[in-house]
Amino acid sequence: MVNPPNEQRRNEKSRRAILDASLELCTEKGYAAVTVEGIAARAGVSKKTIYRWWQSKGAVILEAVVDAADASTDFPDTGDIAADLHAQLTQVVRLFEDPRSGRPLRALLLIESHQDPGLAGQIRELLVDSRIATFNQRMRRAQDEGQIVADVDLDVVLDQFYGPIYHRLVLNMDLPDHDYLGKIVDYVLAGITQG
Incomplete structure (x- = not known):
């Protein structure tokens, strides 16, 4: 390490x-x-x-990318899980599209992390783990408030929300736009909401 x-x-x-x-x-x-x-x-x-x-x-x-991400990818908590997820996913896409932070972030995730195990560990520690923890906290609040089912597997849900972004990054495709992100949120929430 x-x-x-x-x-x-x-x-x-x-x-x-x-x-x-x-x-x-x-x-x-x-x-x-x-x-x-x-x-x-x-x-x-x-x-x-x-x-x-x-x-x-x-x-x-x-470290430069972590600074940029810290300033731009907070997970809002307005009480409306759909709106909060849409806002957070939009922030993540903007981070990747930002000319200043997007190119180096893509290179770190898609190239450097596969060539340097020590750096991959740092990426996970400094950039990924805290954001997963924040996602889980927000989703647990939504569970406590009855907005989503209590027994849902949050690891699977995480992959359903963020997978489309990273899938497109890996394949060098355009990132999801505002409307498409809304569809992701709607489709995933339809499977994990009460009644």
């Missing part, structure tokens, strides 16, 4: 410059063409500084 960066040794201004530079370069050149040297040059820091805080280019870009 890759060691996490030492947070106490970081200078926040340099950290932010590095993360911003990594996303800018991914947007301009594509993930594959980005190097640690290029990130360092753009950020105005040494390559040694980057390697002191991160193990690889992928780890730097993962």
